[in-house]
Every structure is written in C-alpha cells, then in structure tokens.
Amino acid sequence: MGDAAGIGPEIIAKAWPDLIPICRPVVVGDPLWLRWAIRLVGSTAAVRVIRHPDDFEPAHDVIPCLPASAQDLSSVEPGKVSAAAGRAAYDFLSAAIDWTRAGVADGIVTAPLHKEGLRSAGLHYPGHTEILAERTGTQQFAMLLSVPGLTVAHVTLHMALRDVFAHLTTAGIIEKIRLLDDVTRRLESREHPRIGVAALNPHASDGGLFGDEEATLIRPAVEAARVEGIDATGPWPSDTLFARARKGEFDGVVAMYHDQGHIALKLMGGMRAVNISAGLPLVRTSVAHGTAYDIAGRGVADPTSLVEATRVAARLVASKTEQGGN
Amino acid sequence: MGDAAGIGPEIIAKAWPDLIPICRPVVVGDPLWLRWAIRLVGSTAAVRVIRHPDDFEPAHDVIPCLPASAQDLSSVEPGKVSAAAGRAAYDFLSAAIDWTRAGVADGIVTAPLHKEGLRSAGLHYPGHTEILAERTGTQQFAMLLSVPGLTVAHVTLHMALRDVFAHLTTAGIIEKIRLLDDVTRRLESREHPRIGVAALNPHASDGGLFGDEEATLIRPAVEAARVEGIDATGPWPSDTLFARARKGEFDGVVAMYHDQGHIALKLMGGMRAVNISAGLPLVRTSVAHGTAYDIAGRGVADPTSLVEATRVAARLVASKTEQGGN
Numbered sequence: 001m002g003d004a005a006g007i008g009p010e011i012i013a014k015a016w017p018d019l020i021p022i023c024r025p026v027v028v029g030d031p032l033w034l035r036w037a038i039r040l041v042g043s044t045a046a047v048r049v050i051r052h053p054d055d056f057e058p059a060h061d062v063i064p065c066l067p068a069s070a071q072d073l074s075s076v077e078p079g080k081v082s083a084a085a086g087r088a089a090y091d092f093l094s095a096a097i098d099w100t101r102a103g104v105a106d107g108i109v110t111a112p113l114h115k116e117g118l119r120s121a122g123l124h125y126p127g128h129t130e131i132l133a134e135r136t137g138t139q140q141f142a143m144l145l146s147v148p149g150l151t152v153a154h155v156t157l158h159m160a161l162r163d164v165f166a167h168l169t170t171a172g173i174i175e176k177i178r179l180l181d182d183v184t185r186r187l188e189s190r191e192h193p194r195i196g197v198a199a200l201n202p203h204a205s206d207g208g209l210f211g212d213e214e215a216t217l218i219r220p221a222v223e224a225a226r227v228e229g230i231d232a233t234g235p236w237p238s239d240t241l242f243a244r245a246r247k248g249e250f251d252g253v254v255a256m257y258h259d260q261g262h263i264a265l266k267l268m269g270g271m272r273a274v275n276i277s278a279g280l281p282l283v284r285t286s287v288a289h290g291t292a293y294d295i296a297g298r299g300v301a302d303p304t305s306l307v308e309a310t311r312v313a314a315r316l317v318a319s320k321t322e323q324g325g326n
Numbered sequence: 327m328g329d330a331a332g333i334g335p336e337i338i339a340k341a342w343p344d345l346i347p348i349c350r351p352v353v354v355g356d357p358l359w360l361r362w363a364i365r366l367v368g369s370t371a372a373v374r375v376i377r378h379p380d381d382f383e384p385a386h387d388v389i390p391c392l393p394a395s396a397q398d399l400s401s402v403e404p405g406k407v408s409a410a411a412g413r414a415a416y417d418f419l420s421a422a423i424d425w426t427r428a429g430v431a432d433g434i435v436t437a438p439l440h441k442e443g444l445r446s447a448g449l450h451y452p453g454h455t456e457i458l459a460e461r462t463g464t465q466q467f468a469m470l471l472s473v474p475g476l477t478v479a480h481v482t483l484h485m486a487l488r489d490v491f492a493h494l495t496t497a498g499i500i501e502k503i504r505l506l507d508d509v510t511r512r513l514e515s516r517e518h519p520r521i522g523v524a525a526l527n528p529h530a531s532d533g534g535l536f537g538d539e540e541a542t543l544i545r546p547a548v549e550a551a552r553v554e555g556i557d558a559t560g561p562w563p564s565d566t567l568f569a570r571a572r573k574g575e576f577d578g579v580v581a582m583y584h585d586q587g588h589i590a591l592k593l594m595g596g597m598r599a600v601n602i603s604a605g606l607p608l609v610r611t612s613v614a615h616g617t618a619y620d621i622a623g624r625g626v627a628d629p630t631s632l633v634e635a636t637r638v639a640a641r642l643v644a645s646k647t648e649q650g651g652n
Contacts, residue, residue, distance in 0.1 A: 160527050160537030162491055201486050202584035211486030239588035246593065258528035262565035263589045267572065 001029025001092050001111055005076050005085045006291025007301035008111030009037035015303035015310070016045060017060050022307075023314045026053045026105070027065045028096045030073050030088060034065050040299045053104050068095030078297025086117030093128060097135050100282045106317040107283030108132075109309045112291045129277055132284060141279035142179045144252075145261065145288060146312060147269025150245050151187060151252045151276065152261040153180040164257045168200065168213060173221035176254050179278035181230045184252040186319035187276075187312065193251035196241050197222050197234030200256045204237045218256075242268075271304040274312045283316045285309040327355025327418050327437055331402050331411045332617025333627035334437030335363030341629035341636070342371060343386050348633075349640045352379045352431070353391045354422045356399050356414060360391050366625045379430050394421030404623025412443030419454060423461050426608045432643040433609030434458075435635045438617045455603055458610060467605035468505045471587065471614060472638060473595025476571050477513060477578045477602065478587040479506040490583045494526070494539065499547035502580050505604040507556045510578040512645035513602075513638065519577035522567050523548050523560030526582045530563045544582075568594075597630040600638045609642045611635040 002008035012027055012034065019025045027034060031049050038045050045061050056064045069091035071084045093113075099105040110128050118125055125131050133141045145152045153176040156167045177195055184193035197218060201211035208215060218235040225232040234241070238255070242264035245253050255261030265273055273288035287305040295301055328334035338353055338360065345351045353360060357375050364371050371387050382390045395417035397410045419439075425431040436454050444451055451457050459467050471478045479502040482493045503521055510519035523544060527537035534541060544561040551558040560567070564581070568590035571579050581587030591599055599614035613631040621627055 158528060158532075158536060160531070161487075162527075162537055162539075165488055201488075202484060202588070205486070206484075210484060211488055213488075238585045239592045242589055243592040243596065259564045260585060260589065262528070263568055263586065264593060266565045266569040267590060267593045270569065 001027060001033070001089070003085050003089045003112065003114040003117050003291050004030055004033045004073050005078055005080055005082050005117065005296060006112050006114055006293060007296045008291070009033045010041055010296070010299055011287070011301050011303040011306045012111060013037040013041045013043050013045070013063075014301070015306045016043070016063055018303070018307045019310050020058060020060055022310050023106075025058050025310065026050070027063055028068050028092045028099075029065060030069065031065045031067055033073060033076075034063065038063070040297070042299070053099055066095065068092050079293040081114065081116045081120060083117065083120040086114060086119070086123065087121035089113040090118065090121065090123050090131065093131055094135065097132065097282070101136070107285070107313045109306070109313050110284065110286040111306065112287055112289060114291045114293070128284075128286060132277060132280055132282075136281050138280050140175060140179070141277060142176060144180060144183055144276040144278050145265050146187070146274045146276055147265055147272055148308075149248065150250070150268060151180060151184050152255055152265055153177075153252065153278070154255045154258060154261050156257050158258065161257060161259075164200075165213070168217055168256060170217050170221045170224070173197070173218060173254065174224050177221065177225040177230060177232050178228070180252040180254060181225075181232070183276055183278045183316070186316050188251045189319060190251060192229075192231040194249065195225070195230060195232040195252045195254065196236055196245060196250035197232055197254045198238040198241050198256055198260060199235035202237070204235050271302050272308050274305060274309045276312060276316070283313055283320065285313040285316070327353060327359070327415070329411050329415045329438065329440040329443050329617050330356055330359045330399050331404055331406055331408050331443065331622060332438055332440055332619060333622045334617070335359045336367055336622070336625055337613070337627050337629040337632045338437060339363040339367045339369050339371070339389075340627070341632045342369070342389055344629075344633045345636050346384060346386055348636050349432075351384050351636065352376070353389055354394050354418045354425075355391060356395065357391045357393055359399060359402075360389065364389070366623070368625070379425055392421065394418050405619040407440065407442045407446060409443065409446040412440060412445070412449065413447035415439040416444065416447065416449050416457065419457055420461065423458065423608070427462070433611070433639045435632070435639050436610065436612040437632065438613055438615060440617045440619070454610075454612060458603060458606055458608075462607050464606050466501060466505070467603060468502060470506060470509055470602040470604050471591050472513070472600045472602055473591055473598055474634075475574065476576070476591075476594060477506060477510050478581055478591055479503075479578065479604070480581045480584060480587050482583050484584065487583060487585075490526075491539070494543055494582060496543050496547045496550070499523070499544060499580065500550050503547065503551040503556060503558050504554070506578040506580060507551075507558070509602055509604045509642070512642050514577045515645060516577060518555075518557040520575065521551070521556060521558040521578045521580065522562055522571060522576035523558055523580045524564040524567050524582055524586055525561035528563070530561050597628050598634050600631060600635040602638060602642070609639055609646065611639040611642070
C-alpha cells in the first residue's frame with residue numbers, strides 16, 4: 001500500500017479491476033484506509049481482511065487485505081507527512097518481503113512511499129529499494145525503468161551532472177549491462193536481449209573530438225560484456241540510440257546519467273513507466289511516480305503505472321517459473 | 327543544392343512537387359547534376375536554366391535552376407569528397423545570399439554541404455551558418471532545431487559533456503532565450519511565445535541537492551529575460567520539460583547541452599526536424615541531416631526534412647512581411 005497519506009490507497013482501489021486478469025493480487029496494507037479509498041473513487045468493492053495470502057480468492061468486487069502493521073493510522077491525513085504512515089509503509093513492505101521469501105507470494109508491487117514519512121518514523125532509507133536490498137542481503141542491485149518495449153538502466157542517477165564523471169567506471173557500466181541483460185531476457189522472452197549502451201558525449205565523441213570516455217570507459221565495458229556472451233553494443237550517440245530503441249532495435253538501454261534516460265522515458269512512456277528492482281532474489285516492481293501529496297485524497301490520481309507495474313511483475317514471475325527460478 | 331556529391335540533388339528532385347504549394351522555389355545549383363538526380367528518382371520534370379530568379383515560373387514539371395558556380399562538376403562522384411563540389415556548394419550559397427540580400431529572393435533553404443569538401447577546396451568553415459554569418463556581418467547567431475510545434479536552442483553544442491560547465495554562462499543563456507523568442511514569435515504567430523528553459527542537473531538540482539548551476543547561472547538568465555518582457559520560465563527538470571512541451575505547454579525550449587535537446591528532438595520529430603539560423607538579417611533554414619555520402623546516388627534519400635525546411639522558411643518569410651520586416 002505504501003504511504004497511506006499518499007495516493008497509494010486510491011490508485012489500488014482504482015486499479016483493482018485491471019489487476020484481476022493479470023494475477024491474484026493481495027493488498028498488504030491498512031483495511032480502513034483501503035475502504036476509505038474505495039469510497040473515494042466511487043467503487044463498490046468490499047474489503048475482506050485476511051491473515052494469509054491464500055485465505056481468500058481475490059475478485060473484481062472483493063479486495064483481500066492483509067493488515068501488516070501495529071500502527072494506528074486513524075489520525076493520518078492525506079497529503080500530510082506522518083510518522084505512523086511512514087512506519088506502516090515499512091511494515092507493509094516487510095510483510096510482503098516475508099511472504100514472498102517464504103514462497104507464498106510470487107512477487108511484490110509497491111505503491112509509493114514518502115521519504116520524509118520514513119524519516120520521521122526514525123527509518124533512514126532513501127526508498128523501497130534500499131529496504132529490500134538490506135532485508136535480502138543484496139549488494140549489487142539497481143532500479144531499472146521500463147516502458148512498453150524498452151527498459152533502461154542508469155549507471156549514475158541522483159547527482160549533479162558535474163559529479164557524473166567521477167562516478168562513471170567501467171566496472172559500474174558492466175554491472176548495469178549484466179543486470180539489464182538479466183531483466184530484459186525475462187521481460188522480453190528473448191535469449192539474447194539487445195542491449196544498447198549510450199555514449200556520454202555528443203556524437204559518441206565523434207572519434208575523440210568531443211571527449212574520451214567512450215574510448216576509455218564505455219567501449220571496454222561493452223567489450224567485456226560481449227566476452228560474457230551478452231549482446232551489448234555501443235557506445236551509441238544517445239539521441240539516435242533512443243530513437244532506434246523506440247523503433248524496436250534494442251530491448252534495453254544503459255544510460256550514463258539521469259536525464260539522458262529520463263528525457264526519453266518520459267517522452268516514450270509517460271504514465272506507463274514502471275520501476276523494476278534488478279539484482280534482488282525476488283521479483284519486485286513499483287510505480288514510477290511518488291506519493292503525490294498535492295493531489296492525495298482527491299480521487300484523481302492515475303492508476304496506470306500501478307497496473308503496468310503489476311503486468312511487468314507478473315511477466316517476470318512467469319519467466320522465472322519457466323526457467324526454473326533464479 | 328549543397329554538395330553535389332551528397333544527397334542534395336536527389337532530395338531536391340524528390341521534394342519538388344511538395345515545394346510548389348509552399349513557395350516559388352528556385353534551385354541555385356548545377357543544372358547537369360539536377361537533371362541527373364531527376365532521372366535517378368524517376369521524375370519526368372524538366373530543368374530550365376535561368377539567369378535571374380524571376381525569369382521563369384516554377385511548376386510541378388519544370389524546375390528553374392540558377393547556375394551559380396564556375397566549377398566543372400562533371401568528374402564529381404556521388405559519395406566521394408570533392409574539392410570542386412565543395413567550392414561549388416560555397417558558390418551556390420553565396421549566390422543565394424546575394425539574391426536574398428538584394429530582395430529578389432525572400433529566403434534560403436539549404437541542402438547539406440560536406441565539411442571535408444569545403445576544406446579540400448581551401449574553405450575553412452564548419453558549415454553553412456558560419457558562411458552566412460561572415461557574409462552578413464553577424465556576430466550573435468545560433469542554429470535552432472525545430473520540429474512541428476517545438477523549437478529548441480542549445481546553449482552549448484559540439485563539445486565534450488565535461489566541457490559544458492566551463493561554457494555555460496548567464497549571458498549565453500539570455501542570448502539564446504532572446505533568439506528563440508524572436509524565431510518562435512514568427513513561427514508560431516504568438517506575441518509572447520512560451521519559452522521553457524531546461525535545468526542542467528537532474529530534478530533541476532532538487533533545491534541545490536544535485537548541483538548549483540540552476541541557482542547561479544540559469545535562474546538569473548530566466549529572470550533577466552522576463553524583465554525584458556519575454557515569457558521565459560524555468561529552470562525546469564529537463565525530462566518533464568520536453569514531455570510538457572510535446573503536450574503544447576511551450577513553444578520553445580532552451581537546452582543546456584547537445585544531447586539534452588537532441589534526445590527529445592529525435593524522438594519527437596525524426597526526419598521532420600529542421601535547422602533554423604537565428605540572428606541573421608535574412609531567413610534561412612536547412613535540412614537537419616548531412617550529405618549522407620553512404621547512400622548518395624542511390625535515389626533512396628528521404629526528402630522530408632527539405633520539405634519541412636521549406637515550409638518553415640515560408641512561414642518565417644510570411645511573418646516578416648506581416649510585421650513589416652525583422
């Protein structure tokens with residue numbers, strides 16, 4: 001459910017009818033807030049409180065909800081930072097991780113949480129991914145962003161553009177190529193997904209005229225990945241790379257910095273963008289937007305990303321089953 | 327005509343029927359290469375050699391051609407660098423400038439030229455724009471890139487990403503805002519075109535968390551432009567800015583570096599992208615692609631950008647006439 005003060009409860013209520021054909025969804029969250037959200041969006045679905053994910057079969061008009069937090073959320077207000085909501089979001093995720101690791105659930109889809117909410121509850125995590133990594137003992141992980149037909153891994157992300165140069169390494173690029181290869185193989189059901197690696201400089205440096213990172217950092221990473229049998233190519237000029245990816249020439253793109261990938265993803269996917277945690281020992285996807293406190297509680301939030309995140313998670317679970325698990 | 331060894335002649339021959347409804351086109355170039363290109367693309371149009379742009383009325387099946395170079399181009403081969411073709415391209419442009427400055431022609435649309443061709447003819451210009459600037463005595467000029475509904479100015483362009491920081495200045499950003507405001511006012515027939523200025527850092531630095539150029543360089547430029555009466559806003563996070571621009575929220579975007587603008591333009595416009603010279607005392611647009619030596623002479627080149635460049639030039643000329651000059 002994520003942070004109850006955000007748009008999580010209402011996008012779950014709105015998305016519900018579209019989730020049923022995709023999987024057997026169970027809400028790990030607060031039943032009272034779920035009921036409130038159902039009324040808010042004009043749904044007539046009932047909430048059935050359960051103690052185990054298999055207790056009740058989800059249906060169009062019945063939403064099974066697993067309460068998973070001791071927090072009292074009755075004083076939480078939509079759009080207001082709340083320590084109780086922050087702590088509860090952590091509890092919801094923890095329970096989902098436990099059920100998934102126990103093999104009862106197949107994967108996790110998360111609604112957004114709020115960093116300030118977590119912090120005011122004394123929990124110092126930048127987001128869901130770090131909690132998941134800590135609780136599964138994972139060192140090498142990454143958030144991938146996916147729109148229909150294209151998944152992007154970023155080598156660097158939330159830092160000043162000026163700081164990117166010090167954080168780009170051949171090892172970091174190889175790691176992202178590997179994670180992207182693994183996820184896109186499962187997402188696109190393609191044995192050798194086509195990974196396009198973006199250049200850092202315009203025109204991929206035009207043979208060294210505009211910078212040297214293509215020759216010194218990126219090309220060695222592409223070559224190392226190819227030695228491992230990965231169908232990685234590049235470095236490609238980033239402007240033509242994304243246009244080619246949209247035409248279907250690539251299954252995944254490795255971007256060197258935040259805006260390089262995000263400009264293309266926002267133009268290509270809009271609300272259909274989905275976050276995928278790569279490198280974890282469990283399947284987990286997430287909406288690609290935040291808690292949207294500014295519109296929370298108004299019933300206007302768009303559930304598209306949640307539906308897409310569920311679709312992607314289901315596909316990853318299916319491919320895992322086909323391949324005998326990882 | 328640009329460089330005769332490139333795709334210039336054949337895209338002119340292909341585009342011709344689409345140019346007639348837009349304007350009264352005259353080819354400044356080599357009549358023999360034009361005839362060759364007409365046959366190459368399977369057209370039956372005739373070439374009429376003229377001495378003055380008004381000598382003959384262009385028609386669907388008759389292409390008036392003004393020879394404007396003393397070069398013998400009979401030994402030029404498609405796709406091969408040629409000093410004669412390079413020199414001739416310079417002569418074609420010079421003649422077009424002369425006719426336009428004399429008020430006989432209203433504007434110039436250029437097919438691509440080849441830097442190596444120019445250089446081998448002893449002409450050391452990076453491209454058309456610098457020739458135009460020199461011959462019109464212009465100091466402040468810029469190449470804008472336009473796709474239907476959006477025009478982009480780049481503050482920095484062909485340099486390593488690492489070098490961008492040393493080249494970004496508040497004065498440079500203001501200058502680009504002004505040039506973009508002028509061109510988009512004419513292109514979109516809007517008294518106060520909406521100019522969105524891109525941030526340099528992800529999330530527009532998130533309040534200084536990821537860099538400071540938004541506060542120290544970009545915001546002061548936006549504020550200075552607003553004092554001049556320009557409807558400039560920003561700095562906006564670049565990923566959402568282009569997505570908003572596509573929805574129609576902005577007429578022009580100022581990008582801080584090459585790939586920031588080009589990733590979006592290639593996704594939004596593809597072959598419909600057009601170069602516009604801003605700041606010159608005459609109207610001049612250009613195809614947004616190169617000579618494409620690899621496919622020159624095969625008749626497969628796409629004339630879309632030339633048609634769009636002509637359409638944009640005609641619109642700029644019309645707005646100039648309406649407003650009584652520039």
